[in-house]
Amino acid sequence: MKRHAALQQLSREHHIALKLARQARFASDSGNPTAIGEAAEKINALFAEALEPHFQVEETDLLPALAKAGGETLVKRTLDEHAELRALNQQLSAADGSKLSRFATLLNDHVRFEERELFELAQDLLYPEH
Template structure:
């Protein structure tokens, strides 16, 4: 299904998040502390800028809309995952393979969840809210 215009940019940003998760997974598996520290620093910069903007957009516009529907549990899950991702990124101030791997696993699962479940519910809600053209 084609994405609703309100979700297009967020979906594009999810692609970048999956790339960052993959890089974190590879760095964690490398066994190279320098590579892990470098990637952790990159993740922290990316998080402070792009990821926080992405989270703020979802948390201020999409999740409240979803919370008013029968799918409120999806919004609650997404908020919890945002909280957990923020905590993992904060832990990366002292980078280690385990934290990078946990970040990679949660970020990938979170993006898949949002794309496959949360955005699908929002897509229907957004489409229904649009006035019929004619």
């Protein structure tokens, strides 16, 4: 999908998130407590260095502009999912396979939603010249 320059870096960062979701899925599906714990530790580290900064850019720059332009429903969903991902990340320290599974599913679905719906709407409303 061709992205407007303002969305290209965010879109590239989604690749990292999808890889992380996939790793979380493999670990949770394994049922192996060691693999689950290692995945949870990796997620905690990458969340702080990659996902949280990504969320902050979206929440500071993209989402307010999109809400003003008429995208309130998708903005609310995005913020709700960011909040749930943050909460799940905090709960992963217990190395719970079901929480890791929920994190994997939500992160994967969230990235797909942003790429297929949120960013498409942003391009239409904020960057119509794309």
